[in-house]
Amino acid sequence: MAAVLILLTFLLLLGADAEEIIGGHEVKPHSRPYMAFIKFVKDDGKNYRCGGFLVRENFVLTAAHCMGSAMSVTLGAHNISFPEETQQIIPVAKAFPHPGFNNKTFPNDIMLLKLERKALKTEYVRPFSLPRSNVHVKPGDVCHVAGWGMLALKGKLPDILQEVELTVQKDQECEFCFRRRYNKATAICVGDPKIKRASFLGDSGGPLVCKNRAAGIVSLACNDGSAPGTYTRVSSFLSWIQKIIKRS
Ligand SMILES: *[C@@H]1O[C@H](CO)[C@@H](O)[C@H](O)[C@H]1NC(C)=O
Numbered sequence: 001m002a003a004v005l006i007l008l009t010f011l012l013l014l015g016a017d018a019e020e021i022i023g024g025h026e027v028k029p030h031s032r033p034y035m036a037f038i039k040f041v042k043d044d045g046k047n048y049r050c051g052g053f054l055v056r057e058n059f060v061l062t063a064a065h066c067m068g069s070a071m072s073v074t075l076g077a078h079n080i081s082f083p084e085e086t087q088q089i090i091p092v093a094k095a096f097p098h099p100g101f102n103n104k105t106f107p108n109d110i111m112l113l114k115l116e117r118k119a120l121k122t123e124y125v126r127p128f129s130l131p132r133s134n135v136h137v138k139p140g141d142v143c144h145v146a147g148w149g150m151l152a153l154k155g156k157l158p159d160i161l162q163e164v165e166l167t168v169q170k171d172q173e174c175e176f177c178f179r180r181r182y183n184k185a186t187a188i189c190v191g192d193p194k195i196k197r198a199s200f201l202g203d204s205g206g207p208l209v210c211k212n213r214a215a216g217i218v219s220l221a222c223n224d225g226s227a228p229g230t231y232t233r234v235s236s237f238l239s240w241i242q243k244i245i246k247r248s
């Protein structure tokens with residue numbers, strides 16, 4: 001079980017036999033101008049991908065398990081395999097994984113990336129709103145998640161940004177799935193176990209969008225890319241986010 005979780009979270013080999021968002025569809029080009037495609041190299045020397053989203057002109061928010069070296073961020077992309085004129089590729093100057101994150105149980109799976117330069121705001125590249133601290137998502141809320149992650153378990157990585165609609169679940173669903181390591185204060189349980197839809201390898205770090213704000217960050221899937229999954233509860237980290245942005 002632990003091995004499966006780690007495998008799942010530990011993202012996508014670029015070009016490996018993998019899948020993307022499961023049960024979703026292509027997004028309308030550039031309808032999510034905050035989306036960031038993150039490339040990085042892990043200790044094994046291989047390339048991986050994650051999602052993320054622009055929160056300031058020079059800061060991207062993603063998951064802490066998307067940490068690596070030679071990190072770069074592509075903004076304004078639709079087809080990630082093609083050098084579109086709308087794209088801005090910016091190296092990461094510094095990564096700030098949450099100090100409470102660890103590789104074993106993945107608590108506080110959140111990380112800020114400071115970009116080497118400010119992104120140019122365009123029709124295709126725009127920061128996204130963080131959630132308000134006093135507005136909480138509830139079971140039954142319908143949200144969506146977008147990413148360039150795998151489309152199926154034995155699928156392949158898509159070129160085009162995909163999205164899927166997912167329903168927020170009761171915390172109990174994830175307590176069961178994650179053997180009580182799920183912490184409802186810092187995570188959101190998302191994805192109806194009866195419906196075959198989920199975020200998957202390579203979607204990690206992307207935003208869970210509820211009521212047009214980034215309520216969550218894709219963290220871990222329960223098993224084999226099925227629902228539910230645990231998403232970092234962004235509203236629990238607002239003061240940490242503001243502190244890092246202000247300090248640097
Ligand atoms: C994306 O770009 C690649 C590289 O040019 C191309 O082969 C592929 O067909 C494109 N995908 C779509 C769906 O247009």
Ligand SMILES: *[C@@H]1O[C@H](CO)[C@@H](O)[C@H](O)[C@H]1NC(C)=O
Pocket residue numbers: 043067097101102103
């Ligand atoms: C996670 O594990 C990798 C080695 O597998 C290590 O390089 C990295 O620093 C660890 N990250 C954290 C935040 O513990």
